[in-house]
Amino acid sequence: MSATFPGGAWADPGWAAVHESTDVVAELSAALFPGALRRKDQRWWAEQYVRGLLRADGRKSVRRIASAVGGGAAEQSLHHLISASTWTWTPMREALAHHLQEVVPPTAWVVQPMVIPKVGEHSVGVGRHVAPGPGRPDNGQQAFGLWFASERSSAPVNWRLHLPGGWLRDPERRRRAEIPDGTAEETLEECAAAVVRDTLRWGLPRLPVVLGATGPDPGATFRRYQAAGAPLLVRIPGSAPVTVREPSLPGYGAGPLSAQRVTDSVRALRRPVRWTDPSGGQESVRHSLVVGVPVVLPRTGEHRGRPGLLLGEWSDPGRPPTEFWLTDLEGTPPPVLLRLAKLARRAAWDCATTGSEVGLRDFVGRSFNGWHRHTTLASVAYAARVLADADYGVPEPVEAHSA
Numbered sequence: 001m002s003a004t005f006p007g008g009a010w011a012d013p014g015w016a017a018v019h020e021s022t023d024v025v026a027e028l029s030a031a032l033f034p035g036a037l038r039r040k041d042q043r044w045w046a047e048q049y050v051r052g053l054l055r056a057d058g059r060k061s062v063r064r065i066a067s068a069v070g071g072g073a074a075e076q077s078l079h080h081l082i083s084a085s086t087w088t089w090t091p092m093r094e095a096l097a098h099h100l101q102e103v104v105p106p107t108a109w110v111v112q113p114m115v116i117p118k119v120g121e122h123s124v125g126v127g128r129h130v131a132p133g134p135g136r137p138d139n140g141q142q143a144f145g146l147w148f149a150s151e152r153s154s155a156p157v158n159w160r161l162h163l164p165g166g167w168l169r170d171p172e173r174r175r176r177a178e179i180p181d182g183t184a185e186e187t188l189e190e191c192a193a194a195v196v197r198d199t200l201r202w203g204l205p206r207l208p209v210v211l212g213a214t215g216p217d218p219g220a221t222f223r224r225y226q227a228a229g230a231p232l233l234v235r236i237p238g239s240a241p242v243t244v245r246e247p248s249l250p251g252y253g254a255g256p257l258s259a260q261r262v263t264d265s266v267r268a269l270r271r272p273v274r275w276t277d278p279s280g281g282q283e284s285v286r287h288s289l290v291v292g293v294p295v296v297l298p299r300t301g302e303h304r305g306r307p308g309l310l311l312g313e314w315s316d317p318g319r320p321p322t323e324f325w326l327t328d329l330e331g332t333p334p335p336v337l338l339r340l341a342k343l344a345r346r347a348a349w350d351c352a353t354t355g356s357e358v359g360l361r362d363f364v365g366r367s368f369n370g371w372h373r374h375t376t377l378a379s380v381a382y383a384a385r386v387l388a389d390a391d392y393g394v395p396e397p398v399e400a401h402s403a
Contacts, residue, residue, distance in 0.1 A: 024388045025050050028380055031099055036092035045081045046377060048074065053359050053381040060359030060378070082373045083365050089376040094202045096383060097148070097157040101204055104155070104386060106148035108208045108233075108340050109199070110347040111192050112156070116141040116361045124177040124368045127164040143375075144192045145351070145360075146199050149210070149343040151276050154350045155386050156360070156379045160195040161371055162188055178367045189215035193224040200228055208233055208329060212344035214240075218326065219298035219305075226306075226328070233311075233327040233340055240324065242310050245294040259324040263312025266291055270314060273335035275342045278349040289314040292334035297326065311337050358382045 029047040037043045052065030062082065066075035100106070117140040118126045125141045145156040165185045167173050186194065196209055211234040214221050218236060225232040241256035250265040251257050270289040277284040290313050297308035311325040311334055325341050332340075351360065358381040363374035 024384045025054070025381075028096075028099070028384055028387070032092050032095045032380060035095055036089070037087050041077075042081065042085065042087060045074075045077050049078055049081060049377050050381045050384065052078070053378055054384065056359075059364075060362040061364055082363075082377075083367060083370040085373070087373070089372045092376050093158050093379070096380060097199065097202055097204060100148050100155055100157060100383060100386075104148070104150070104153060106154075106207060107150045108210050108343050109196065109230075110147040110149045110154065110210045110212075110343050111196060112145045112147050112212070112344075112347040112351050113188075113192070114143045114145055114351060114355075114361065116143065122176075122366050124179065124366055124371055125161050125163045125167060127166070141371075142188065142191075144188075144195045145347075146195045147347040147351075149347050151339065151343070151346070153386055154343070154347045155383050156351075156355075158195055158199045159372065159375050159379070160191050160198070161368065162186070162191045176366070178369050180368070187215070189221060190224070193221075193228065196225065196230055197228045200230065206230060208327075208340055210340060210344050211235065212348065214326075217298075222297055222306075222328065231327070231329050233325055233329060233337060235341070235344065236324050236326050238321070238324050240326075242293075242326070243296040243305070245296050245307060249293065259310055259312070259326075260321060262293055262295070262310060263291055263321050263324065266293055267314075270317075271335060273338050275339050276346075277342075278346045286315075288338065289317055290334045290338045292337065294330065295326070297328060309334075309337070311341065313338055313341075354382060354385060358385065 025047060029043065029050070033043040033046055037046055048069045049065060052068040053060050055068040056064040058064065062079050063075055066072065066078050117138055119139065120126070123141060126139060128139060142162040144160050144162070146158040147154045147156050163179065163183065163185070167177065167179065168183060168185050192211070200206070206229065209225060209230045209232050211232065214234045214236050218234070218240065221234060222232060236259055238258060238260035240259045242259050242262055243256050244251040244262060246252060251262050270291045273288055273290050274285050275288065277286045290311060293310040293312070295308055295310045296305040299305045306328060307330050308326060308328050309330045311327065312321040313323040315322045325337065327337060329337060355361070358378050360375060360378045360382070363371050365371070
């Protein structure tokens with residue numbers, strides 16, 4: 001089923017009223033909450049929290065959410081639901097994923113980073129991160145979301161909050177932030193892979209995983225996802241070394257060469273492809289040229305590199321290639337792979353726009369549990385927007401595995 005994204009229309013505070021007749025929130029609440037929230041009053045306040053996320057203007061603090069659904073009398077109950085209750089979020093996320101898989105089936109999973117700026121030092125996981133855009137260090141939290149994505153829609157279904165070592169090695173900080181026992185230190189790349197492994201336990205169809213950037217060791221990146229059984233499509237810099245695998249192609253036998261040099265040497269084999277640019281609206285179709293080069297994937301520890309495909313994209317035929325992707329989906333046609341790669345743009349755009357509208361970054365408490373409960377209910381609010389604007393019809397074909 002195809003979900004439409006009306007762009008700026010979602011910023012209209014009247015959105016909830018326009019879609020009140022559909023009552024998607026009530027339908028989602030009935031489908032998702034009973035397995036995660038045992039008590040009827042918890043289910044009631046969780047539904048009000050989601051409605052408040054959709055209706056409240058500006059930053060989605062508990063006070064503003066309460067004002068949008070019931071005034072000051074609701075504030076204490078909503079605060080308790082998020083920060084002082086005992087319900088766990090995993091069953092709700094799993095139910096959300098299965099629900100979206102059924103009604104708006106994705107083409108791929110996108111691992112989307114989310115930096116949450118913070119001024120103070122007490123919010124769980126806060127530390128020094130590189131903020132997107134200016135590229136300067138900034139204070140904040142770093143999380144990774146797993147997004148179900150297709151060409152016309154995306155939605156988050158699972159989250160993992162990165163915890164710097166300083167939070168895990170300090171017993172007092174751990175206690176105050178309610179960090180669960182057994183939580184171990186991990187790199188950003190390990191954190192991103194872990195959210196995929198966690199989601200794979202839910203018995204969903206295994207789809208390609210799209211990463212908008214690789215870590216410093218592409219071999220380690222492929223090792224993590226191969227171990228999880230997840231096919232991977234990851235963006236790499238043009239300077240990344242690759243080894244041509246096909247004897248008939250330029251560069252075969254020359255050892256590692258830069259991705260840019262390899263793709264430039266086979267520019268005569270480029271093929272046209274059309275893709276949808278989310279920043280330009282639903283009807284914004286762009287054209288690129290793409291080429292796929294059989295390569296050997298980076299070595300993973302002691303194991304020899306596996307067969308893979310290097311993807312090069314040209315947005316301007318007369319200039320050098322603009323993006324490079326590496327994948328173990330070697331049997332998938334390059335135009336299909338490029339459209340899959342563009343789903344990273346889809347999720348990034350939706351996280352920055354609609355994600356902000358439903359308050360994905362707006363939790364103002366300090367606890368690990370509170371952050372996860374808020375982000376889970378914000379994901380439910382996000383799904384309500386997708387489903388309220390969905391064109392219920394024939395599901396989109398999942399073409400990623402076509403030959």
